[in-house]
Amino acid sequence: MRRASRLAVPLGLGFAFLYLPILLMVLFSFNDSRLVTSFTGFSTRWYFALWENEALMGAAVLSLRIAAVSATMATLLGVVAGFALARMGRFRGRAAFAGAMAAPLVMPEVITGLSLLLMFVAMEQAFGFPAGRGADTVAIAHATFGAAYVAVVVQARLADFDTSLEEAAMDLGARPWKVFFLITLPLIAPAIAAGWLLAFTLSLDDLVIASFVSGPGASTLPMVIFSAVRLGLTPDLYALATLLVAVVAIGIGIAAWVAFPRRPG
Known part of the structure; x- marks a missing residue:
């Protein structure tokens, strides 16, 4: 008990350092004032202003489309x-x-962005x-x-894959392509999904590489936010960030509910 109480203080400080700024950002997204230095009252006006901000909304849609396409290719x-x-041995x-x-x-x-350009x-x-x-x-x-991150995830999953299942299927007469689609692919599907989500997140978050290889009319959401921040913070940016945090929190909640379902009783 004493050891747990001693760890509670630094652990609480660590969580406060990580999540208190996010909570303050969420709070100020409901600020009635345009100033981001003082909270003057509760209001949802900046969420409506965000919806009317064509630059931010257009960049958000473009970033989601690019992230989906690039994650699929990756x-x-x-x-x-x-x-x-994982499977071809030494070549x-x-x-x-x-x-x-x-x-x-x-x-x-x-370096990556410059070389790609x-x-x-x-x-x-x-x-x-x-x-x-x-x-x-x-x-x-x-x-x-993104392909590099997916390859690492898939290779790690195949490293501890039980190949006896594939061997048993082939012994029973299944052809290699059928073994792959009916046994191997379903078993590594969680790793593939994790790799896709990782590539999607990395694409959605990227600023440096996109700045090198994008052109006029192709500004992603991080690029638009970075340009806007240099001119000064506005509450509609807080509203956008709050919506992103909410989407991530909902996704994590759904994943936890699927992975750890509640037992009856």
Whole structure:
């Protein structure tokens, strides 16, 4: 009991350091005043102002669309890469392939964004694609580094996969493609879903890489928020952040409810 009471104080301070600023942000999103330094009264006016802010709402829709497309591409590439690293054993170029997949995990985003920008410029000059920078180049760029995260998740799941289930199915006459779709894929589906969500979140949160590879009319939500913050904080930004926190909290609650259902009685 004494040890628990001693840990309660630093643990409480740690949680306060992490979550108190978020709670204050939520509080000030309901501030009646335009000033963000003092709370003058409760109001929901800034949520209606957010809805009428075409720049923020357009950037939010664009970011969600880019995140969904890039996460899907990253998942397809990452699943193939994870299978290659986990199941194909030793092959020529394995070390280089593994290093190429791990590079986006440790490389500074400035270097990644600059290299992707140079690649897109060279591709446009050589093949005519992509025609300028926009939402497509942002989605491709996000898919390149998102695939590395998906590959890590899938490879880790396959590392402790019970291959006896696949072997038993093949012994009973099932063909490899049928074993994959009916046994392997359903068992690693949680890892694939986790990789997709991770890639989606990373794309939605990215600012540096998108700043390099985006063009006119393709400003993502982090880019718009960063530009607005440099001119001064406004309560509608707090309202937008509060809505994002609410969506994340609801998602976590649903995931916890699915993973840990309440037992009857």
